[in-house]
Amino acid sequence: GENVEQHPSTLSVQEGDSAVIKCTYSDSASNYFPWYKQELGKGPQLIIDIRSNVGEKKDQRIAVTLNKTAKHFSLHITETQPEDSAVYFCAASAYGNNRLAFGKGNQVVVIP
Amino acid sequence: ETGVTQSPTHLIKTRGQQVTLRCSSQSGHNTVSWYQQALGQGPQFIFQYYREEENGRGNFPPRFSGLQFPNYSSELNVNALELDDSALYLCASSIRQGGNTEAFFGQGTRLTVV
Numbered sequence: 001g002e003n004v005e006q007h008p009s010t011l012s013v014q015e016g017d018s019a020v021i022k023c024t025y026s027d028s029a030s031n032y033f034p035w036y037k038q039e040l041g042k043g044p045q046l047i048i049d050i051r052s053n054v055g056e057k058k059d060q061r062i063a064v065t066l067n068k069t070a071k072h073f074s075l076h077i078t079e080t081q082p083e084d085s086a087v088y089f090c091a092a093s094a095y096g097n098n099r100l101a102f103g104k105g106n107q108v109v110v111i112p
Numbered sequence: 113e114t115g116v117t118q119s120p121t122h123l124i125k126t127r128g129q130q131v132t133l134r135c136s137s138q139s140g141h142n143t144v145s146w147y148q149q150a151l152g153q154g155p156q157f158i159f160q161y162y163r164e165e166e167n168g169r170g171n172f173p174p175r176f177s178g179l180q181f182p183n184y185s186s187e188l189n190v191n192a193l194e195l196d197d198s199a200l201y202l203c204a205s206s207i208r209q210g211g212n213t214e215a216f217f218g219q220g221t222r223l224t225v226v
């Protein structure tokens with residue numbers, strides 16, 4: 001099955017700086033890559049996703065890039081704010097089955 | 113808010129007991145997936161239901177079972193509870209329409225087995 005790895009485990013950034021989280025996946029059949037933000041005591045919240053037919057997608061301060069050849073994808077958060085502090089999960093899914101394989105998560109801490 | 117609701121929010125059970133967790137999916141969503149999230153880990157896929165039938169299963173034993181109802185709500189049942197079953201149980205609803213679509217999660221049920 002799909003194996004998703006996520007690095008680094010913890011990331012501390014100064015408010016206003018950028019944060020980058022990288023993930024790798026193993027299954028070449030995977031073609032859908034969502035990112036989730038999870039705050040303490042809450043369920044994961046979908047923040048952005050990308051499909052394998054595009055290499056980059058942006059939504060305001062958040063962007064995701066995908067390199068299918070290298071089987072890795074990254075989340076970029078610019079102009080970080082304290083409310084960006086949370087655990088971020090990357091995930092991957094093969095065509096049509098909506099079954100997500102998650103990474104272990106990254107704790108992002110934005111220091112005011 | 114995702115429109116996905118789970119009940120109860122917290123639950124404490126004794127080893128060997130059985131538990132039923134419930135999930136109401138987002139309006140219009142016909143697929144429900146269940147995940148187990150251990151402390152400090154990412155969610156692990158348990159199984160998925162589509163049109164009231166199990167449609168894929170992760171690496172979980174048969175004592176984990178489920179149901180989906182005509183209104184697309186769902187239940188997760190766990191028999192013979194073990195201490196390692198203590199985790200956050202998440203359900204996610206989505207629309208199955210020929211390709212991967214966004215999955216929206218509920219807030220989860222925190223199960224503690226003592």
